Amino acid sequence: MSWGCTSAPSGSGAASDASPTDAKAVQFVDAAGVEHTFDRPVKKAAIQYSGSGGAFITMSALFGREVHEHISGMDPGLEQYRADMWKTFVAGVPELADIPRIGSVGKDFDLEGVIASDAEAVILPLDQRATASESVEPKLRAAGIAVVYIDFHDQTKEGHVKSVRNLGAMFGKQERAEQVVQFYLEHRERVEQRVNELLKTHERPLVYMEVAADGPGKFGNSYNNSYMWGAIAHEAGATSVGEGVLENYGQIDPERLLKADPQKIVLTGSYWPKSPESVRMGFEADPARARELASAYFQQRSGWDGLSAWKRTQSAGEGAGEVYLIHHGLARDVYDCASYEFLAQVCFPDELADLDPTATLRSFYEKFLPYEFSGLWFYRL
Structure with a gap:
């Protein structure tokens, strides 16, 4: 696939890195031990656990004011369970309010909507793997959408650093990711x-x-x-x-x-x-x-x-x-x-x-x- 991924088990503003649309292959192993290779940095991804434990804050740190341009869909957790945070974040980036809601894995995840969207990947916390691997993951992969796992829940330095660096690699934002890591x-x-x-x-x-x-x-x-x-x-x-x-x-x-x-x-x-x-x-x-x-x-x-x-x-x-x-x-x-x-x-x-x-x-x-x-x-x- 031209943008795609092959997988095998195993503040302010945008960063100075190259645009995610620049053609440069990226490769990394995610928190589930799956190796991902993209022909170029991913432009858009769907996310889960937006309230905490997911990719939202890291993506905000990587992309700054343009973060909304790189989220094709998100769960309602941030809006429902972090109401004051959502209000403040929308004040800073009003376009966040227009991002489609795709539900939550294991509950009301809009699989068809995600497949029909412009998502090139779905970023899931490792905590959701047991549920996702038996339900939405095979169908997403079959549709050519990568499923990338991150892990902030384990609270280890290694898990945090690996997740941030992987997202930086995935989106072509390695330099910005390294600043966050440091x-x-x-x-x-x-x-x-x-x-x-x-x-x-x-x-x-x-x-x-x-x-x-x-x-x-x-x-x-x-x-x-x-x-x-x-x-x-x-x-x-x-x-x-x-x-x-x-x-x-x-x-x-x-x-x-x-x-x-x-x-x-x-x-x-x-x-x-x-x-x-x-x-x-x-x-x-x-x-x-x-x-x-x-x-x-x-x-x-x-x-x-x-x-x-x-x-x-x-x-x-x-x-x-x-x-x-x-x-x-x-x-x-x-x-x-x-x-x-x-x-x-x-x-x-x-x-x-x-x-x-x-x-x-x-x-x-x-x-x-x-x-x-x-x-x-x-x-x-």
């Missing part, structure tokens, strides 16, 4: 080195993390030490309450949590319009409201008012407690190096007080993204 490694490795030194003389604190998406009345997911937020927290110096209890993620038994009495509690928030009691973080958040919503978890849940982390938070001055908030969209993506900084501060607040995760996130936006940074992304009660 930013990511600089911040993440700095945290890694300092935490490793601290762990020589300090114990890992026991940390409970929960996705605070539904308010105090319903327990959200937590994590073990090796998946998503739990993996970030573990590398940042913590041990998760979910380790040895959860297989990747799930709800912690309330009695088990009370018995564990974690030293630190981290709630992840976002803007979930259908859940007014959820913890609000992001572009439209403010500290007073975030604190109010987070405090309700301890005031309304049985036994939570006796947790040590909450008692220390009540007795400490504002910004000195042991309850922390972070935006849920800041994991499993290329700018989660800022999340490593914040969670390292959660574990070692005095020793790592000089880190500034908000400044790191702002810098990423200013250097690479065509969207204006604002809001509340990290907070200590």
Whole structure:
């Protein structure tokens, strides 16, 4: 095929790289171990997991203001589950609103629509492979559309770097991709080195993390030490309450949590319009409201008012407690190096007080993204 792919198992603005339409063959091995060879850089691709864990933010960093020109279709996740982010991103790139919605793999994926579109590839997170390989992948490949897997979910440096570099190669944006990679490694490795030194003389604190998406009345997911937020927290110096209890993620038994009495509690928030009691973080958040919503978890849940982390938070001055908030969209993506900084501060607040995760996130936006940074992304009660 003239543009095509052969596969075998095995901020601001656009970058200075050559246009994706320039004829130059590219080759790489994706996160699933599949080798891809394109006769020229891909011009358009359909994407999944736009809210986080997919290609959207990396593509925005690679293409800047012209990112919409390279997305043939996308899932509705960003718009549905990151409402404030979507609003801000559309303000920066209004054409994003016109990109066709193609549903989600395993749910309502518009296979016929994607095949009929000008997509040359579909970019999927590795988490979707089990479902996609038995459903849409064979049909996409048969139609001449490449299926490329990326992996930000594993939260390893290797997975992040490989995914960014592969997307850079795929779109002919290698130079820009390398700039993104170097930013990511600089911040993440700095945290890694300092935490490793601290762990020589300090114990890992026991940390409970929960996705605070539904308010105090319903327990959200937590994590073990090796998946998503739990993996970030573990590398940042913590041990998760979910380790040895959860297989990747799930709800912690309330009695088990009370018995564990974690030293630190981290709630992840976002803007979930259908859940007014959820913890609000992001572009439209403010500290007073975030604190109010987070405090309700301890005031309304049985036994939570006796947790040590909450008692220390009540007795400490504002910004000195042991309850922390972070935006849920800041994991499993290329700018989660800022999340490593914040969670390292959660574990070692005095020793790592000089880190500034908000400044790191702002810098990423200013250097690479065509969207204006604002809001509340990290907070200590």
